Amino acid sequence: MATSVSYPTPGPGPAPVVATAGIQAPVQASLWSDAWRRLRRNRLALVSAVYLVLLVAVALIALVHTPYSYRDVGVARPYSGPSGANWFGADILGRDVLSRLMVGAQISLIVGVGTQVLVLAVGVPIGLLSGYYRGLFDTVVAFIINVFYGIPDLLVAMILLLLLGPSLNNIIIAIVATRWMDMARLVRGQTLALREREFIEAARSSGAKPAKILFGHILPNSLGPIIVQATFGVPAAILFEAFLSFLGIGVQPPTPSWGSMAADGLAAIRIAPHMVIFPSIALSLTLMAFNFLGDGLRDALDPRQKR
Amino acid sequence: MTPVSLRILKALAVGGVASLVLVACGGGGGNNSTSLASNQTLSFPILSDFGTLDPAIADAETDTEISQNMFDGLVKFDENLNIVADLATAVPSPDSSGLNYTFTLRHDVKFSNGDLFTSKDVLYSWNRAAAMQGAYATNLSAIDGYSTVSSNTASGAALEALLEKNDPSVTLKGLTAPDPYTVKVKLATPAGWMMTALALGGTTGWIVDQNAVKQDFDNWWTNPATAIGTGPYKMTARVPKQSVDFAAVDNWWGSPKPTVTKVHLDVSVNDASTAITKYEQGGYDAVGYGGYSNLPVADVLRIQGTSNEKAQLTLQPKVRTYWVSFNMVHDAKRQAGGPFLLSDGQAAHDLRLAFALAVDKTKLVSVVCQDIVCTPATGGLIPPTLIGYMGANQDPLAKFDATKAKQLLQSADPSGAKTKGLTYTYDPENALNKPTAEFLQSQWHDNLGVDVSIAPVSHSQFIKGRLKGSYVLSRDGWQADYNHPQDWFDNLWGNVVGCPDSSCTTGYDTKAYDTLLAKADAEAMPAALADYKSLNQMLIDDVVYIPLYYSVGSFLTKPYVKGFGTNAFFDHYWNEIQILSH
Amino acid sequence: MLTRGTLIYIGQRLVIIVFTVLVVSSIVFLGIHRLPGDALFNEHLHGTQYALILHHYGLDRPLWDQYTSFLSGLILHGNLGESLVNRGVPITPLVLREFTVSAEVGLFALVFTIGLGMTLGVVAAIRQNTWVDYVLTTTSVIGYSMPSFVIATFLLLVFAVWLDNLTQGTFYFQIGWTGRFGTIGEIWLPAFALGFPYASIVARLTRASMLEVIRQDYIRTARAKGLRETVIMVRHALRNALIPVITILGPLVIGIITGGVIIENIFGIPGLGKEFATSILNRDYNIVIGVFTAYAAMIGVANLGVDLAYVVIDPRIRY
Numbered sequence A: 001m002a003t004s005v006s007y008p009t010p011g012p013g014p015a016p017v018v019a020t021a022g023i024q025a026p027v028q029a030s031l032w033s034d035a036w037r038r039l040r041r042n043r044l045a046l047v048s049a050v051y052l053v054l055l056v057a058v059a060l061i062a063l064v065h066t067p068y069s070y071r072d073v074g075v076a077r078p079y080s081g082p083s084g085a086n087w088f089g090a091d092i093l094g095r096d097v098l099s100r101l102m103v104g105a106q107i108s109l110i111v112g113v114g115t116q117v118l119v120l121a122v123g124v125p126i127g128l129l130s131g132y133y134r135g136l137f138d139t140v141v142a143f144i145i146n147v148f149y150g151i152p153d154l155l156v157a158m159i160l161l162l163l164l165g166p167s168l169n170n171i172i173i174a175i176v177a178t179r180w181m182d183m184a185r186l187v188r189g190q191t192l193a194l195r196e197r198e199f200i201e202a203a204r205s206s207g208a209k210p211a212k213i214l215f216g217h218i219l220p221n222s223l224g225p226i227i228v229q230a231t232f233g234v235p236a237a238i239l240f241e242a243f244l245s246f247l248g249i250g251v252q253p254p255t256p257s258w259g260s261m262a263a264d265g266l267a268a269i270r271i272a273p274h275m276v277i278f279p280s281i282a283l284s285l286t287l288m289a290f291n292f293l294g295d296g297l298r299d300a301l302d303p304r305q306k307r
Numbered sequence B: 001m002t003p004v005s006l007r008i009l010k011a012l013a014v015g016g017v018a019s020l021v022l023v024a025c026g027g028g029g030g031n032n033s034t035s036l037a038s039n040q041t042l043s044f045p046i047l048s049d050f051g052t053l054d055p056a057i058a059d060a061e062t063d064t065e066i067s068q069n070m071f072d073g074l075v076k077f078d079e080n081l082n083i084v085a086d087l088a089t090a091v092p093s094p095d096s097s098g099l100n101y102t103f104t105l106r107h108d109v110k111f112s113n114g115d116l117f118t119s120k121d122v123l124y125s126w127n128r129a130a131a132m133q134g135a136y137a138t139n140l141s142a143i144d145g146y147s148t149v150s151s152n153t154a155s156g157a158a159l160e161a162l163l164e165k166n167d168p169s170v171t172l173k174g175l176t177a178p179d180p181y182t183v184k185v186k187l188a189t190p191a192g193w194m195m196t197a198l199a200l201g202g203t204t205g206w207i208v209d210q211n212a213v214k215q216d217f218d219n220w221w222t223n224p225a226t227a228i229g230t231g232p233y234k235m236t237a238r239v240p241k242q243s244v245d246f247a248a249v250d251n252w253w254g255s256p257k258p259t260v261t262k263v264h265l266d267v268s269v270n271d272a273s274t275a276i277t278k279y280e281q282g283g284y285d286a287v288g289y290g291g292y293s294n295l296p297v298a299d300v301l302r303i304q305g306t307s308n309e310k311a312q313l314t315l316q317p318k319v320r321t322y323w324v325s326f327n328m329v330h331d332a333k334r335q336a337g338g339p340f341l342l343s344d345g346q347a348a349h350d351l352r353l354a355f356a357l358a359v360d361k362t363k364l365v366s367v368v369c370q371d372i373v374c375t376p377a378t379g380g381l382i383p384p385t386l387i388g389y390m391g392a393n394q395d396p397l398a399k400f401d402a403t404k405a406k407q408l409l410q411s412a413d414p415s416g417a418k419t420k421g422l423t424y425t426y427d428p429e430n431a432l433n434k435p436t437a438e439f440l441q442s443q444w445h446d447n448l449g450v451d452v453s454i455a456p457v458s459h460s461q462f463i464k465g466r467l468k469g470s471y472v473l474s475r476d477g478w479q480a481d482y483n484h485p486q487d488w489f490d491n492l493w494g495n496v497v498g499c500p501d502s503s504c505t506t507g508y509d510t511k512a513y514d515t516l517l518a519k520a521d522a523e524a525m526p527a528a529l530a531d532y533k534s535l536n537q538m539l540i541d542d543v544v545y546i547p548l549y550y551s552v553g554s555f556l557t558k559p560y561v562k563g564f565g566t567n568a569f570f571d572h573y574w575n576e577i578q579i580l581s582h
Numbered sequence C: 001m002l003t004r005g006t007l008i009y010i011g012q013r014l015v016i017i018v019f020t021v022l023v024v025s026s027i028v029f030l031g032i033h034r035l036p037g038d039a040l041f042n043e044h045l046h047g048t049q050y051a052l053i054l055h056h057y058g059l060d061r062p063l064w065d066q067y068t069s070f071l072s073g074l075i076l077h078g079n080l081g082e083s084l085v086n087r088g089v090p091i092t093p094l095v096l097r098e099f100t101v102s103a104e105v106g107l108f109a110l111v112f113t114i115g116l117g118m119t120l121g122v123v124a125a126i127r128q129n130t131w132v133d134y135v136l137t138t139t140s141v142i143g144y145s146m147p148s149f150v151i152a153t154f155l156l157l158v159f160a161v162w163l164d165n166l167t168q169g170t171f172y173f174q175i176g177w178t179g180r181f182g183t184i185g186e187i188w189l190p191a192f193a194l195g196f197p198y199a200s201i202v203a204r205l206t207r208a209s210m211l212e213v214i215r216q217d218y219i220r221t222a223r224a225k226g227l228r229e230t231v232i233m234v235r236h237a238l239r240n241a242l243i244p245v246i247t248i249l250g251p252l253v254i255g256i257i258t259g260g261v262i263i264e265n266i267f268g269i270p271g272l273g274k275e276f277a278t279s280i281l282n283r284d285y286n287i288v289i290g291v292f293t294a295y296a297a298m299i300g301v302a303n304l305g306v307d308l309a310y311v312v313i314d315p316r317i318r319y
Helices: A029-041 A043-064 A097-133 A135-149 A153-164 A168-194 A198-205 A210-246 A258-268 A274-301 B004-018 B061-067 B119-132 B146-150 B156-164 B194-199 B272-281 B297-305 B342-357 B361-368 B402-412 B433-448 B459-467 B486-492 B494-498 B511-522 B527-541 C004-032 C049-056 C063-077 C091-126 C131-145 C148-166 C184-214 C217-224 C229-247 C249-267 C272-282 C285-313
Strands: A003-006 A019-022 B041-045 B075-077 B083-085 B100-104 B175-179 B182-186 B233-239 B243-248 B262-266 B313-326 B374-376 B422-426 B452-456 B473-479 B545-557
Touching: A029 A043, A029 A274, A043 A097, A043 A274, A097 A135, A097 A168, A097 A210, A097 A258, A097 A274, A135 A168, A135 C004, A153 A168, A153 A210, A153 C004, A153 C249, A153 C272, A153 C285, A168 A210, A198 A210, A210 A258, A210 A274, A210 C148, A210 C249, A258 A274, A258 B272, A258 B297, A258 C148, A274 C131, A274 C148, B075 B194, B083 B194, B119 B146, B119 B156, B119 B175, B119 B182, B272 B297, B272 C148, B297 B313, B313 B342, B342 B402, B342 B433, B342 B545, B361 B374, B361 B433, B361 B545, B402 B433, B422 B433, B422 B459, B433 B452, B433 B473, B459 B473, B459 C272, B473 B486, B486 B511, B486 B527, B494 B511, B511 B527, C004 C063, C004 C285, C091 C131, C091 C184, C091 C229, C091 C249, C091 C272, C091 C285, C131 C184, C148 C184, C148 C249, C184 C229, C184 C249, C229 C249, C229 C285, C249 C272, C249 C285, C272 C285
Parallel strands: B041 B262, B422 B452, B422 B473
Antiparallel strands: A003 A019, B075 B083, B100 B182, B175 B182, B233 B243, B243 B262, B313 B473, B313 B545, B374 B545
8 A cells, every 4th residue: 555655845934744644445425524523523623723713703804893903103102012002012113913913814814825725726736647647747847846845945935036026926926836846746646656546447448538537536535635735834834924024025014914023023022022922922823723733634534543 | 251360461472562451450459440451352243244445435334434444544534523634744725726735644654564655655546546436536526637537437457557557547637746755636626625525434535555456456455465554453354244353553653552452343143133132241342333323222222221231322313314215317227217207397396295295204203213213304404413404393395294295196196196006115224224114104105095115125235226226215314424515415416426326316416406516515615505505495395305314323332342432423443442451 | 784785875866966956056047147136237337347347257148158157167166156245255165164154053953853852752752641741742832833033032032131141141142153163152052943843843743653653563562571661662662753753854954954044144143044045135146046056965965864864764775
């Protein structure tokens, strides 16, 4: 039984825990209901899921209402700590930290989820095609993947942003450009293993079109590892943006990202630690939640589990 | 902190250079606080590695404040900002025509490599600087023959070859040396400002050694072996981007004789807060030279709140102003374009005025500077205490009038098309620049309804890009070199010196301005003052700038360091610094 | 273990490394070498100076020409060119010097990561579900869920400021880097900050895999045979638990390298990471290319080391 090991994505943030997945037998209804049952029993994953739902709610609320406008300067004395008027204090320009955290949630979710959606859109088809058809296309793709496997993605992203200029869109592009390879690699591996299986052979000989084989048979059987990889990719992307913000090429003002809020607050950490603490907690909780959820999904979808 | 016995041993071993070292007598109490330490090493950080130390082309304050200790000029400023003789024996007055100066040189001056300093070095240095056309080459512009030399296009080794054979294309006609210790200067027109310009530290007019320079015409200053000058300190080691070391020159000819024997510059820490932490640990003796005079507000607030460290903090108003510049010229060289062009007439003028009036400068100073590290620039760009300062609240561009601003915007850009997609560019190295940029962005958004993005560009690239006219809106600033309005009006606008070279960010250059400026430059004070005032009014009428604030420099000095610090214009010379025993 | 086969394998890998370095170098070179907006573009140069400078750097020649001379310079002389911003500064000595610095901190961080991470993982596994386990697990989760620049700044605050004040200047972490090789006192905290997030991951991984291994039959057999608990743990369980750790060693090294960009910035360490960030911002393309080449070499060698470590750990693997 072939095992495909997908390496944790190398990057500025710590690599997520190794996701190992076995190749399962043809999809059965019981896999998903089994998985769901196991996931429900994982308390940590449940709590994380609840937290994330709340986070999305906060992000949505921020679209219509925040205590202050996130960009209003001087609503409180700069550097002032938490108070009745400003629950999380004020930042270097006297803006309300809580309001900025709420809008920052939008940015984190957009960056995190947006990049993974694009990574899926780019990496999955390439991986499928590459693994199924082999040939020149596969050689080229494999070559690209192997070369870039050894290049730190932060460095490449920095160069890309140097050229494109920092903005939310460009950051997403830069992250996707450095991350799609991991997904393609995973999917390619899965495809390579699956295409030799009998049920694929059967489908082929019964005249099924390649598209149907790819998307109707191979893809559904690889969904588990793909979902897990994407789930781990979200916190990695959010952390990536935080690093870019620290280096000055992250999301630009007035848009607040948790990373840029923390980075800007570093200089004043000794007189106004709240400027760093609250964005950092927001980041940590969110990253932890995604990581625990990923762990839970991986365990739930692992068919080697006996329970 | 070395134990006493080791100190004594060191003092004995070092001998000659440290001849002034006094060791605390015996063990009894004594007057420790005024006796000198045996280890006279001064260590402080600088923000980034040098742009250039070559006096011919240096123009960055951070560089010249280092190089002013390596080189000398015929005259220089003392700490009270009087012009005094340096390499010359006296500050000459011109003859009755106002065109002829005679400098008598000292006989005892040696370069740090032992070469004797004579008049040929003055000729070489000045001709070379005029031919290289650095930012301050205009210090020599009054000399007869400057227009010929300034149109030189040769550079590098080719230029050196021309200088060696005294080619007329690179030789100032009005500069002659009848004997090794006399230099005669003949001006084309009288220039009351010339002595001041020659006294500027580390820039054009200061003396280099041809023997050293010709070994590597462009990069001689990067290498301790060839970075030769007549100053009290010479470079002894350089690890690029990590550190630079200097040592006092043995038996230096000038005075006061250097007490500090070694100066260690740390380049590797380029974050102000980390530098301050390292200072507090004892890793540095002082912070504030070399670009660090703008300590982050948070640290200033914190230190002011302590009991013991507070005394080490000095806040010194610097004659330095910050403002916003518009790109006002669009041509083949200046690519940025934008809606603020002078050529777009009244509409562009109203737009500039709208942007200027929409900024609440008092609020800026209160929020960004906490009213400590800057004060609102309400009296024009020339700061208080300098000639040309308009007086508090006299600058109409410093007013805050959101209503009028909005009206102007409506009339100048009713559809909002012109003010779409604007960017304000700044360099983030100075801790105040980013908060200022964000503040401006919020003001234009709140009071005008215009969305301006802000873009950080690293300092070295920013300074150059600004001059190339690459930015529509940019941070701008100027530190006065000397107390004369010419320093501002010549360098920043108009084509006498400024545009298209030097420091002309806006490209602003009108016939009226240039004519009046030429007139003002030729006059002596106080007649000139009236003309400079008119020039000021032109800038205001054309809304050439948005004034922001006058800067206050912040320095940290350990209690055992004496003499470190600054006057309003420049940092104190290193040979005035002493390390007390501690 | 150092069989002829292994030596051949090492030789082959070294060739591949050199090849990869050249490929990466070429890609970066061709990609950004003469892109608009480089450091020279904004130069305020007089007369023929701009043309002369372009000529000096060879930037006025056709791209293919520049590329071949870059390659030959690199292969034959190890010459990476000259900095665009700091004139007269040759890049190769600069990169080598900073490489030493980064490699030192990185190696310390790596050793610390694996050592501490594995130790804590083992401890947590042995003491599963006790308070020790909970504390360690929580700490490790925080470790990889917080941006490293926050952790690093916090550590700096504790060890460089508070400790200094607390002990009146006797014990504290000294910021900075002296000389070529630094001192232990200057390395340990940045290495710790650099390695901490990865140590957390290693700890979690080790814990999980130890837990799995402990349940295995051969462990039960060993216990039944009467072997001491520690012997069982170390000789049998640990060895097998090491394998997943070695698996992520490659990405770990890459992570430490990228983490270095942030950490070196905060601690003021003159290494490759800081150089890269500064050069990108200053648009000193020559240095960017040089640093990238150095990184490619580092990673290639590190991956080779990882694969060799596999040989040591897992006797079934032969080359």
